[in-house]
Amino acid sequence: MSESGHSQPGLYGQGRRRRRRRERDPAGPPGQNLSGPSRDRDYVPRERRDGSEESTGPLLQKTPIILAKPPGERSKASAPASGPPSLEKPIMLIKTRDEGGKPGNPPDIPPSASGAGTAKMEREGQRPTQPVYQIQNRGMGSAASGGAVDPVIGQTKLLPPEKMKHSIKLVDDQMNWCDSAMEYLRDQTDMLVVGVIGLQGTGKSTIMSLLSANSPEEDQRAYVFRAQTQEIKERAGNQSSGIDFYITQERVIFLDTQPVLSPSILDHLINNDRKLPPEYNLPHTYVEMQSLQITAFLFTVCHVVIVIQDWFTDINLYRFLQTAEMLKPSTPSASHDSTGSSGPDDGSEYYPHIVFLQNKARREEFCPRNLKKMHMAVDKLMAHSHLKYKGTLSMLDCNIFPGLSRDYMETEVNLFLLPLMENDGEDALTRAGSGPPLFSLLPGYRGHPNFSSLVSKFRSQILAMSRSQLSHTILTEKNWFHYAARIWDGVKKSSALSEYSRLLS
Structure with a gap:
């Protein structure tokens, strides 16, 4: 009785407080008032937000709205x-x-x-x-998802390029373009293209091998550009045919060519009854047009063209160079560098640097007085040419003539001298087995540095040539290959060359 008496007032007072809250806020559901002793017992959503267990009371539940939760x-x-x-x-x-x-x-x-x-x-x-x-x-x-770059392909572009072991054909002996050089080229623009022309037997392939990958001490049978064998020399034949291609690890492209105006090629056409193309009537016309096509092609796609001769000098060679320059296809260039040029049209048309290399030079040709006369003769013969034949190469900068100043050469052209290649340290008297024993222990007097030293200095100056733009856009190695293929096709179909051929026949 006492327990019920004490519990009844408590229940009555609790119900009266609930009725007062409903009268004060009739829209609020029970459990929304945070004041009072029943706050922790009735507010179920707050306990769920804290992650506690769900209460099992008979209270009315509302769907909790979770604004953010991990x-x-x-x-x-x-x-x-x-x-x-x-x-x-x-x-x-x-x-x-x-x-x-x-x-x-x-x-x-x-x-x-x-x-x-x-x-x-x-x-x-x-x-x-x-x-x-x-x-x-x-x-x-969907084209974007299909063009994703494979990381394996991306890594291969960063690998060092494959090293060439020997030269390959860019143009074969039938004057047809070859595509085998494409696999050695990369998508980068820092490259130098060096070509060579010269008469038969002047040492073009040997010089290009020494500039690219070989040294004078190596066996010539291991050169990247195959030199003339003794058998070919004896029958006065030519080793190279068409255009040979080689690229170094330093991304320098070397182009070795067949001899211009070659008598052995002419002899081969006459004696073997080789059928000429229909546009040519005479064999000598075909040989000359082949030489002009190759030279005009080099004048368009090369940064540097080396003209090699083994005696000074042939006036017909300079006439041939001027004819090839006249028949060169027009190539607009975005480069306005006029260094070494002598004509006003250099900004609108591209012309390469041309270097005259006197191979197998004799001792008296290294005399400063004779060297000055050689420079003056080349300067007068090339006075009307747009080719960059001066200002980019100098023998005086190589410390070959330490007593000469730059003022001694009034008109210094791109002329370099190389002596006859021989084994260093062997004097002529020693090889002959004559002379006093004292002189056999001393180096022989040559009047010039040895061949290996001069080749190294010549190579340094060739690789330091400026690399101007060959076309109106900057070319990568692969773009240069396609550009050269179009130029070669244009040279073979040139109307100017066809008209010149018609005048010769």
Whole structure:
């Protein structure tokens, strides 16, 4: 009786307080007033937000609205039975390259696994952002996803290029273009193209081998450009035919050519009854037009053209060079460098640097007085040429003549002298077996530095030539190959060369 007496006033007072709250706020459901002793017992949503267990009381439940919650805790929380299922927006994750993912193809991650990936990236201090490739390829459709770059292909572009062991054909003996050089070329623009022309037997292939990959001490049978054998020399034949191609690891392209105005090629055409093309009537006309086509081609696609001669000098060679310059295809150039030029049209048409190499020079040709006369003769013969024949190469800068000043050469042209190649340290008297024993221990007097030293200085000056633009756009190595193929096709179909051939016959 006493227990019921004490409990009845408590229940009565509690009900009266609830009625007063309903009268003061009739729209508020029970449990919304945070004051009073029943706050912790009636406010179920707050306990769910803290992650505690759900109460089992008979109170009315409302669907909680979760504004933000980590995905890991979201999967642990139990969804209410009466409310609609919550929609989760999937997060696309991109694996890094170390995890095996490709930059262009992000893996498909299910929504269930996205929480763990996001948590891992947050622990590592990273944020899942929009991939860059989606921004760049936006609006391109399926073509963008199909053009993704494979990282393996990207790594191969950074590998060192394949080293050539020997030269290959760029133009064969039938004057047809060859595509075998394409595999050795790269997509980079820092290159130098060096070509060579000369009469038969002047040493073109030997000089180009020494400039590119070989040394004078090596066996000539291992040269990248095959030199004349003793058998070919005895029957006065030519070793090279067409145009040979070689590129070094320093990205220097060397083009070795068949001899111009070659008597052995003419003899081969006459004696073997070789059928001429229909546009040529006489064999000597065909040989001269072949030489003009090759020289005009080099004047268009090369930065440097070396003219090799083994005696000074043949006036017909300079006439041939001027004819090839006249028949050269017109090539607009964006470069306005007029260094070494002597004509007003240099800004609108490209002309290469031309270097005259006196091979197998004798001792008296290294005399400063004779050297000055040689420079004056070349300058007068090339006075009306647009080719850059002066100002880019100097023997005085090589310390070959230490007593001479630059004022001694009034008109210094691009002329270099190389002596006859021989084994260094062997004097003529020693090879003959004569002379006193004292002189056999001393180096013989030559009047000039040895052959190896001069070749090294000549190579340094050739590789230091300026690399001006060959066309109106900057060419990569592969673009140069396609550009050279178009030039060669244009030279063979040139109307100016055809008209000149008609005048010769």
